Amino acid sequence: MNEQQLKRRNLIKKILFYLVLIGGAFIMLVPFLWMLSTSFKPSGATMVFPPEFIPENPTTENYKEVTEVFPMMRFLWNSIFVAVLTTIGQIILSAMAAYAFARMHFKGRDKLFLLYLATMMVPTQVTMIPQFILIKEFGWLDSYQALIIPTMFGVFGTFLMRQAMLSVPRELEEAAFMDGANHFKVFLNVCLPAVKPTIATLAIFTFMQSWNNFLWPLIVVNSNDKATLPLGLSLLEGRWGTDWSLMMAGVVISIVPILAVYLFAQKYFIQGMTMSGMKE
Amino acid sequence: MVGMTKKNTIFWLCIFLLPNLLGFLIFIAIPIASSLVVSFTDWDLVGSINFTGLDNYIRLMGDSEFWIALRNTFFFILGYIPLVMIFGLLCALLLNKKMKFRAFFRATYFLPVITSWVAVSLVWKWLYNPNFGLINYFLSLIGITGPEWLNDPNTAMIGIILTSAWKDIGFVMVLFLGGLQNISPTYYEAASIDGASKIRELWSITIPLLAPTTFFVTIISLINSFQVFDQVMIMTEGGPGGSTTVLVQNIYNYAFRYYEMGYASAMSWILFLIIFIVTLVQMKFQSKGVN
Numbered sequence: 001m002n003e004q005q006l007k008r009r010n011l012i013k014k015i016l017f018y019l020v021l022i023g024g025a026f027i028m029l030v031p032f033l034w035m036l037s038t039s040f041k042p043s044g045a046t047m048v049f050p051p052e053f054i055p056e057n058p059t060t061e062n063y064k065e066v067t068e069v070f071p072m073m074r075f076l077w078n079s080i081f082v083a084v085l086t087t088i089g090q091i092i093l094s095a096m097a098a099y100a101f102a103r104m105h106f107k108g109r110d111k112l113f114l115l116y117l118a119t120m121m122v123p124t125q126v127t128m129i130p131q132f133i134l135i136k137e138f139g140w141l142d143s144y145q146a147l148i149i150p151t152m153f154g155v156f157g158t159f160l161m162r163q164a165m166l167s168v169p170r171e172l173e174e175a176a177f178m179d180g181a182n183h184f185k186v187f188l189n190v191c192l193p194a195v196k197p198t199i200a201t202l203a204i205f206t207f208m209q210s211w212n213n214f215l216w217p218l219i220v221v222n223s224n225d226k227a228t229l230p231l232g233l234s235l236l237e238g239r240w241g242t243d244w245s246l247m248m249a250g251v252v253i254s255i256v257p258i259l260a261v262y263l264f265a266q267k268y269f270i271q272g273m274t275m276s277g278m279k280e
Numbered sequence: 281m282v283g284m285t286k287k288n289t290i291f292w293l294c295i296f297l298l299p300n301l302l303g304f305l306i307f308i309a310i311p312i313a314s315s316l317v318v319s320f321t322d323w324d325l326v327g328s329i330n331f332t333g334l335d336n337y338i339r340l341m342g343d344s345e346f347w348i349a350l351r352n353t354f355f356f357i358l359g360y361i362p363l364v365m366i367f368g369l370l371c372a373l374l375l376n377k378k379m380k381f382r383a384f385f386r387a388t389y390f391l392p393v394i395t396s397w398v399a400v401s402l403v404w405k406w407l408y409n410p411n412f413g414l415i416n417y418f419l420s421l422i423g424i425t426g427p428e429w430l431n432d433p434n435t436a437m438i439g440i441i442l443t444s445a446w447k448d449i450g451f452v453m454v455l456f457l458g459g460l461q462n463i464s465p466t467y468y469e470a471a472s473i474d475g476a477s478k479i480r481e482l483w484s485i486t487i488p489l490l491a492p493t494t495f496f497v498t499i500i501s502l503i504n505s506f507q508v509f510d511q512v513m514i515m516t517e518g519g520p521g522g523s524t525t526v527l528v529q530n531i532y533n534y535a536f537r538y539y540e541m542g543y544a545s546a547m548s549w550i551l552f553l554i555i556f557i558v559t560l561v562q563m564k565f566q567s568k569g570v571n
Contacts, residue, residue: 017377031392031446035403046412048412093300096295097299099296100293100297104292106293119312122552123552125528125551126311126312127312127315129315130318134307149303153307153308183296212396214397214510218536230398233402248402248406251403254396269390273393
């Protein structure tokens with residue numbers, strides 16, 4: 001094989017490699033593009049064969065209808081509200097408990113933490129029935145409390161933050177105590193700044209989990225007033241199950257915000273997802 | 281620690297730990313315990329609670345619906361796991377190379393992972409539409425008359441499996457990318473000195489050294505797929521003819537449609553038992569791997 005042949009073979013290999021990559025990207029992207037295309041079609045245009053890839057008469061009517069006739073904006077607001085509060089609550093509660101578990105000494109600490117860990121193995125389906133009964137007894141059915149408060153207490157978050165806080169050097173903490181700081185100051189000025197990346201990861205992970213959660217809202221919410229996007233979409237489907245252009249407009253509205261957050265914080269998304277895998 | 285008295289510690293513990301501990305007890309620990317108790321009763325949410333011993337569990341063993349749900353769940357796993365593992369690994373191998381637009385490709389492959397199950401399910405339901413869906417259109421281009429997909433008991437689960445694999449490939453890919461980065465380049469250097477081919481490298485270095493990651497990813501995917509629900513609920517609601525009813529769909533139906541809390545709880549404990557066994561196997565293998 002001379003040099004030219006070798007060069008040509010490498011070129012062919014390279015082209016093949018990129019073809020496979022692009023083919024994969026195509027498979028990943030086409031459903032999204034098809035969704036986007038459908039959402040701009042007048043409702044009659046979804047029932048044509050062969051399908052139109054680029055709508056002949058694009059219209060924004062579906063977006064108008066889905067937000068005016070159907071409370072899509074309400075769902076969007078509910079999702080944002082619930083996800084933001086859940087995330088803030090989860091971060092504060094797990095960071096503080098993690099500080100106690102990682103940096104304080106008390107009797108039974110390790111046993112208590114072991115109990116926390118043990119519950120991570122139990123699937124949510126086991127806890128959801130008693131949680132539903134509890135929410136019903138509290139009179140919280142169909143309320144924001146029901147969506148937010150139970151989901152603020154994630155054992156995984158506490159576990160993650162504890163692991164991060166264990167790695168904070170003792171000397172930093174001791175120096176702060178020497179200067180007369182109390183636990184709260186050490187927590188705020190020494191520990192939290194040291195675990196910032198973990199906080200970001202947990203924040204993104206919790207936000208995404210809350211944003212995409214379907215089963216829990218399905219159980220505790222029964223009105224449009226408190227429905228989050230995934231639940232709202234399923235309601236939309238129940239009502240206009242065959243109006244695909246309308247439904248795709250709804251789906252686009254539900255995807256755009258999380259997509260924006262993802263593009264902004266890609267690294268933390270991937271870390272969060274990877275770590276969530278570690279929890280089991 | 282300077283000047284920390286016992287009283288002082290209790291004060292700070294109340295501030296730092298108590299809020300989380302209370303929430304943990306109320307929303308996690310006590311529910312777990314009470315779920316076990318409820319699974320031994322016939323509670324229907326309105327009537328009185330009677331302890332019925334093992335009745336729910338005995339009823340489960342003879343309940344053909346439960347066995348069908350279990351069988352469907354296994355069918356799902358059998359199709360889903362090989363698909364996500366093989367394609368997740370392939371994507372990771374492709375995207376581990378240095379190349380142009382790598383960040384773009386990685387983001388693209390990961391895109392379905394961040395999208396909610398409900399959104400994905402709705403889009404795929406539209407893709408699967410037998411008359412106007414894109415999939416059957418593509419099939420018709422190569423001369424194949426596409427199936428009825430979700431409307432046909434023979435293909436509905438296959439449809440759900442394909443969608444699920446499509447959504448999770450990016451997740452598996454990211455885990456494998458992490459594993460690939462942990463393989464020391466010296467192995468490949470040695471191999472290239474020996475003149476090993478790329479295929480040989482893959483079989484003799486990459487795949488064996490990836491084994492711990494592969495095992496880990498398999499277990500994670502397995503545990504997750506026993507809990508498959510959202511896509512089933514949106515795409516088929518367990519139908520047609522019960523052909524896609526999975527364990528969690530069954531639990532949901534009994535708890536929140538028929539209000540048989542005791543029976544549903546017993547089912548959820550069977551689910552736990554299965555996941556527990558899988559986790560135990562994982563721990564056992566992991567501790568072996570360490571030694």
